[in-house]
Amino acid sequence: MQTAEKPxxxxxxxLLAGDKSAFEPFVEVFGGKVFQYTYLMCGQREDAEExxxxxxxxxxxxxxxxxxxxxxxxxxxRIAKNYCLMKRRKSVFAPQRELSLDELLPLRNGEGDRPLxxxxxxxxxxxxxxxxxxxxxxxKALTELPDMYRSVVLLRDxxxxxxxxxxxxxDVSEDVVKQRLHRGRLALRKSLDAYVRSGVAGRG
Amino acid sequence: MESHVDDRSCRxxxxxxxxxxxxxxxxATCEEMDQHIRSCAPCIQFVENLKTSIRLTHEFECREKxxxxxxxxxxxxxxxxxxxxxRKAG
Numbered sequence: 528m529q530t531a532e533k534p535x536x537x538x539x540x541x542l543l544a545g546d547k548s549a550f551e552p553f554v555e556v557f558g559g560k561v562f563q564y565t566y567l568m569c570g571q572r573e574d575a576e577e578x579x580x581x582x583x584x585x586x587x588x589x590x591x592x593x594x595x596x597x598x599x600x601x602x603x604x605r606i607a608k609n610y611c612l613m614k615r616r617k618s619v620f621a622p623q624r625e626l627s628l629d630e631l632l633p634l635r636n637g638e639g640d641r642p643l644x645x646x647x648x649x650x651x652x653x654x655x656x657x658x659x660x661x662x663x664x665x666x667k668a669l670t671e672l673p674d675m676y677r678s679v680v681l682l683r684d685x686x687x688x689x690x691x692x693x694x695x696x697x698d699v700s701e702d703v704v705k706q707r708l709h710r711g712r713l714a715l716r717k718s719l720d721a722y723v724r725s726g727v728a729g730r731g
Numbered sequence: 732m733e734s735h736v737d738d739r740s741c742r743x744x745x746x747x748x749x750x751x752x753x754x755x756x757x758x759a760t761c762e763e764m765d766q767h768i769r770s771c772a773p774c775i776q777f778v779e780n781l782k783t784s785i786r787l788t789h790e791f792e793c794r795e796k797x798x799x800x801x802x803x804x805x806x807x808x809x810x811x812x813x814x815x816x817x818r819k820a821g
Contacts (some may be wrong), residue, residue, distance in 0.1 A: 545816055550809060554800065562797035572795060579797055580804060587812040591819035628746055633777055643773045648783035658790075665791050684788040690755065709749035716784035 539599035542590065558583060561607045564681055567669055568611050578614050582607045601692040604682060608696055624673045631713035646723040661719070668718035676711035683708050740767050741774055752782060 532540075535556055541549035561582050566575035585606050593602055633643045651657055669677055682693040683704070690708075694701045744764055750756045751764050768774045800808075 542812070543819075547809075550812065554805070554808065558797050558800065562795075563793040566793060566795050575795075576797065580800065583800075583808055584804075584811065587808045588815060590812055591815040632745065633773075633780075643776050643780075645776065645780050648780055648787070661787055662791060663794065665787060666793060669791070680788065684785055685791055687789065690753075705750055705755070709746075712749055712781065712785055712788070715788060716781050719784050719787065720780065 533600075535599055536596050539593065539596035543593065543596060554583065557586070557603055560686065561603065564604065564607055564686070565611050565614075567666075567681060568608075568674070568678060569614055570670060574614050578607065578610045581610045585610070598692075600686065600688060601695050604686070604688075604696045608678070626673065626676060626710040626714055628710070628713070631710065631717055633717075646720050648719065648723060651723065664719065664722045665715070668715050668722075671718070672711055672714055676707050676714065679704055679707040680711040680715065684712070741771065744768070744774065745777075748778065748781060752778070752785065 535553075538549045538553040538556065542553055558579055562575050562579040565578040565582075566572065569575050569578065582603070586603055593599060633645050651661070669680065672680065678697060679693060682688045682696055683690070688696070690701045690704050693708075694704045697704070744751075744767055747756060747760070747764065751761060754761075756764070768778060
């Protein structure tokens with residue numbers, strides 16, 4: 528069965544073939560994606576805009592070096608990550624505070640098979656107001672994650688890259704990506720859970 | 732208050748949950764986990780909770796957006812793109 532090609536892969540393929548009508552949409556798609564990543568990694572709008580512009584310039588200057596349109600996303604994010612590093616002058620991806628699994632464990636009510644003390648996230652109202660509220664809390668939770676976990680969560684869960692692609696962007700092994708992703712996810716889950724259980728969510 | 736994951740199998744499982752959800756585990760390990768989770772109410776509850784949190788993260792969109800690029804930068808991008816195509820062809 529043939530699956531539909533991802534829009535960004537289609538755009539990259541068209542640009543490599545010299546189809547200039549793909550230029551504007553490509554800039555739109557990747558400008559937005561790169562800005563979101565760098566804004567959440569750098570934490571400042573001015574820095575993120577500069578990094579997004581530098582990244583776009585580098586991408587188009589070296590477009591002839593993109594060998595395989597299928598790998599356009601990791602290729603772009605690798606360039607963005609490098610500009611992010613230069614912007615921060617110190618490594619934003621250097622190991623900082625490690626999250627241990629123990630601190631991310633859920634709590635239970637008493638013994639045995641009693642329910643855990645966690646919110647039922649799936650029972651939250653599925654409306655626009657709740658979506659915006661959760662989105663806004665998630666942004667805060669993401670920026671509070673130590674950098675090395677945040678970068679992996681952004682590439683894997685927000686951008687939907689594979690483990691191998693995220694490993695190639697970040698220059699780490701796939702095992703490291705898996706380990707950081709798991710801890711990052713658990714920390715976000717814990718933060719969302721605390722937010723929902725505090726009763727702030729949905730109060731308007 | 733104590734942790735749910737004081738049971739040994741729950742604790743071992745906890746460390747592998749993301750790989751389990753992503754389908755990245757060897758099939759034997761995955762089957763073992765399926766077997767445990769099916770009969771462990773707290774684990775079912777936690778896996779569902781984590782899956783929802785991952786889905787919400789996947790749907791996340793930053794409130795800050797990139798403003799439109801300056802027209803001069805766009806012209807530069809187009810120019811360097813065309814130069815790179817010529818290099819490729821030449």
